Amino acid sequence: TNTIASHLASEIPAFKKIEYSDIEQAEINQWLTLSAESPVSDVTLDKLNDNLKFRTTLLGEKVSVADVVVYARVKDVVAGWSDEQRSGEKGRRHIVRWVDYVQNTPDLGLKIKEEDKVQVDPSKVLHHPKPEEAPK
Amino acid sequence: MASFNIHVASKALQADIYPVLIAANVVNTEDFEANPVAIVYKDVDQLDKSKAESTVGIQFEGEDISYGTNDVLHKLAEHFPTLLRGPKPVLVDEWISFGLTRLGGKDFKATSAALEELNNHLSLRSVLVGHRFTIADTTVWGALNANGQAISAIRRNHLPNLVRWFKYIASIDRIGSVVENFKAELNNKKKVKSKES
Numbered sequence A: 001t002n003t004i005a006s007h008l009a010s011e012i013p014a015f016k017k018i019e020y021s022d023i024e025q026a027e028i029n030q031w032l033t034l035s036a037e038s039p040v041s042d043v044t045l046d047k048l049n050d051n052l053k054f055r056t057t058l059l060g061e062k063v064s065v066a067d068v069v070v071y072a073r074v075k076d077v078v079a080g081w082s083d084e085q086r087s088g089e090k091g092r093r094h095i096v097r098w099v100d101y102v103q104n105t106p107d108l109g110l111k112i113k114e115e116d117k118v119q120v121d122p123s124k125v126l127h128h129p130k131p132e133e134a135p136k
Numbered sequence B: 001m002a003s004f005n006i007h008v009a010s011k012a013l014q015a016d017i018y019p020v021l022i023a024a025n026v027v028n029t030e031d032f033e034a035n036p037v038a039i040v041y042k043d044v045d046q047l048d049k050s051k052a053e054s055t056v057g058i059q060f061e062g063e064d065i066s067y068g069t070n071d072v073l074h075k076l077a078e079h080f081p082t083l084l085r086g087p088k089p090v091l092v093d094e095w096i097s098f099g100l101t102r103l104g105g106k107d108f109k110a111t112s113a114a115l116e117e118l119n120n121h122l123s124l125r126s127v128l129v130g131h132r133f134t135i136a137d138t139t140v141w142g143a144l145n146a147n148g149q150a151i152s153a154i155r156r157n158h159l160p161n162l163v164r165w166f167k168y169i170a171s172i173d174r175i176g177s178v179v180e181n182f183k184a185e186l187n188n189k190k191k192v193k194s195k196e197s
Helices: A002-009 A022-034 A041-053 A067-078 A084-088 A092-103 B014-029 B070-080 B081-085 B090-099 B108-121 B135-145 B148-155 B161-170 B173-196
Strands: B002-008 B037-044 B054-058
Touching: A002 A067, A022 A041, A041 A067, A041 A092, A067 A092, A067 B014, A084 A092, A084 B070, A084 B135, A092 B014, B002 B148, B014 B037, B014 B054, B014 B070, B014 B090, B014 B135, B037 B054, B054 B070, B054 B173, B070 B081, B070 B148, B081 B173, B090 B135, B108 B135, B108 B161, B135 B173, B148 B161, B148 B173, B161 B173
Parallel strands: B002 B037
Antiparallel strands: B002 B054
8 A cells, every 4th residue: 555655645736846855755655664554553653652742744844645644544543542542641642633733734635524533632631741851 | 015014123122023024924925916014124123212112013004003013913813814813813812912921031930931831732732723823823933033041942852842833833934934034134234234334
């Protein structure tokens, strides 16, 4: 399916005007590969969550086909998470935030039906981590 | 032809100027037939010496000029509701006040508390209100750029949600370029002046 995804990416208007560097292209491919297993493993979900801590999209600020494909592959898992799993002390909060971004942002314009979206309540945050010095 | 003028005292505090310049640029870069807003700079720190708030002003055709950052932002928002305020105008207006009152940068503790509040608010949100940037984001982002303490706090990376949002808003060219251009313009003026003297 990754070959199909890459092909589709070149056809989607939102991506046509964006240029990706070699490094960005490698990152896109990496996320397509990592998310291809079914079900997506905990190791991959942790990696995804860490990656999104300082990034709005998988690449940072640019949208790419990886956002769409990875979203499609993890959305059902995320939809099943409890509040604790979403925003508790060990919750994967950055994935939840990103899922809500991908399904709603006009940057992508996906037009997903309301009933097919993961329901996210952004005002419901169980735990706020204390500000800490991030590793350099 | 522009529908109205925005007057800017270019020597005034950047906290007063940035939010206005960004909102005006967002309006002018939307796909309207003409640029609706004309910006008129004056090389002073107050446009009207008898009025402290007169760092910026807005003037519609045939009307009196209205002074103050808060007034200018609200007039712009009322005029371009879909573009600037989006579907939740009340929440957006609360963030305009937050940007103009809580990020003044005079009190270290107050600024730290405001930054932490922003960071918490952005835990599960990519923009301040809804799913597309509004004048809430541009005002708060502009105010942060004028606040040295805030900028160094953001560089320390200890408030990840705030850092992520700050980079995202900066990456939207019609917003990020405004502050860069203003700073470049100031530098040019300084260079010209030092050559003259």
